Amino acid sequence: MPGEIRGLNEECGVFGVFGHPEAAQLTYYGLHALQHRGQEGAGVVTTDGENVHAVKGHGLVNEVFSENQLVELVGHASVGHVRYATAGDGGYENIQPLLFRTQKESMALAHNGNLVNAQGLKNQLEAQGSILQTTSDTEVIAHLIQRAGNVYKEEAIAQALSMVKGAYSLAILTETCMYVAMDPRGLRPLSIGKLGDAYIVSSETCAFDVIGATHVREVKPGELIKIDEDGMKSRRFTSKIQRTLCSMEYVYFSRPDSDLDGKNVHASRKTMGRKLAEESFVEADVVTGVPDSSISAAIGYAEEASLPYELGLIKNRYVGRTFIQPSQELREQGVKMKLSAVRGIVEGKRVVMVDDSIVRGTTSRRIVQMLKDAGATEVHVRIASPPIKNPCYYGIDTSTSGELLAATRTLEEMKEEIGADSLHFLSTDGLESSIHEGEQSLEHGSCQACFTGNYPTEIFPSTIPPYEKE
Incomplete structure (x- = not known):
């Protein structure tokens, strides 16, 4: 419950598990811990290595998922999301994770943030024959990955992320692995944890405490992580990085028992x-x-x-x-x-x-x-x-x-x-x-654009609503 900031809707919350037999149940509890970041809708996608299963809906976490549904969400890996409608309206099709199926594999995306060049990319994709099923900017990432062609998935994701601009903490789940990425500015938080041999991904560290996981580290700006049965591998998809974490995470959005950049929010x-x-x-x-x-x-x-x-x-x-x-x-x-x-x-x-x-x-x-x-x-x-x-x-x-x-x-x-x-x-x-x-030394600053008007990235004209241009 915020103070006066009722005119600002929280962003979204991302949570993921890889390598645990009760991945869906852990994700349910993790999303509960992130409920303050989004109360409009929630979803979970799981995989057992061969098939994917999905449940999503409008409302709070405990309203969307029943005990029977959680039992049906079988698998050792999962990705979950709680949201408010920032980019895209509140329609059911925009509730994440967004799930895409192809003849080769499936791909579920959970995204916290907003892409400032999404509209221009949508125009390009539609001109090239893509049919967009949602009004969410997250779908753009999926189309860009698929259009990377025959390159292996990790490289396809890196190519796609090099084309999008703005804020994104991202978790992508396929039948066999999970990918985690953060924009070069690190505008939105995302951390990696461990629960036994399982890897946990969360927008906030408070969710690790809820399920008994240990916080390992934060995802770094411009970093792409692959998690599979062989463990975790990291690479940078860009060398142009300068973290400017949103200052409102400290002021308001994050729970007081979470840590950001190694500092407790409270x-x-x-x-x-x-x-x-x-x-x-x-x-x-x-x-x-x-x-x-x-x-x-x-x-x-x-x-x-x-x-x-x-x-x-x-x-x-x-x-x-x-x-x-x-x-x-x-x-x-x-x-x-x-x-x-x-x-x-x-x-x-x-x-x-x-x-x-x-x-x-x-x-x-x-x-x-x-x-x-x-x-x-x-x-x-x-x-x-x-x-x-x-x-x-x-x-x-x-x-x-x-x-x-x-x-x-x-x-x-x-x-x-x-x-x-x-x-x-x-x-x-x-x-x-x-x-x-x-x-001792300030390696990076924070984004204070809402206070100063100094935006850390280019703001594309298509991002600005018509009423702001008048």
Whole structure:
């Protein structure tokens, strides 16, 4: 459950197993651990070495898979996916893994990210005779692999990946092996683990803990890994690499018990809170965070400011997320249903409310009012990330620029809009230093395009929606 970032849908979650007799069951539990990354649909494809089996559907993991279906998903290898619709609509055909069958072999693809040149490639493929079955950019990768001709599969995948641009953490399953790849910028996380002799692939390391696997290492930018009965082999499909992992993974998307680049997400968020207190201290009586992703930053802020941290806001965990409601009116009503202010904590107090981000401002405004209705004398809003001013083209379903509060208003105007007594955001330098705290030398940075407008890759005109070009 996010803080204010209800205008940003999570990307997707990828999970895979190779070399375990209960691959489907492990993938089911792994997808549960990644459920926060996608609640629109889920799917699993397995293989027993000769045949592939698939189950997918709309909804949460426990809604898509029954016990009987899991039993039917036989095999020692599997790939699974949870998603939100970023590229492509929410139709059943777009739910991943996408499964393609040819006379030689089958191929299932699970993809986290977004290809910024997908539309141009689709146009080329259709002009050459391809018939696309989905509106997902992931299908482009499958067609490019197949069109590589008679070269062996690993080389075909490498050729295909050299043609696509953007963000992709990718798992590909055939009858006999699994391939894992990451884009040259490493924009989306993906890690390798082991469970006995079995290999595990996951978007986040928290899923390893759920099934008892050991985290081995992260997939490297520009790396293509082949996993089969002979073990794991790695190669680079490009030499042009420079990792810029999405900073919003640290701010919001990843679970606090996951590790990114060897750093714990909870610890990074606490550091963001400490930096935020250094940059924007205010006299107050109590600090509270918006459940759940803002709690770590709120604790860090309270520690640095020498103020008590309290549960001033309580979340009702049995209400759906506000951003998936179909209208703004229902979305606003959902905020009141899922969050409650604790009057006994905030009444008569000057409250620092820490949140992870502001997108439209709707939720922040309602939470500020909720705290004041509960008796808070002042509400000072502190945001543990810079202002979001630009859309993301790498797999986060951001609002349009016109809907982003920070894109159209000054800091003072935003403060008035949400009804806060004061408002401050973490600086971009503060965010970057929080992510890389303790590193002796900075080998790579993070993508902060949504804050700065500096995109780490070329953004093709066909990627930008018509309403953003006006």
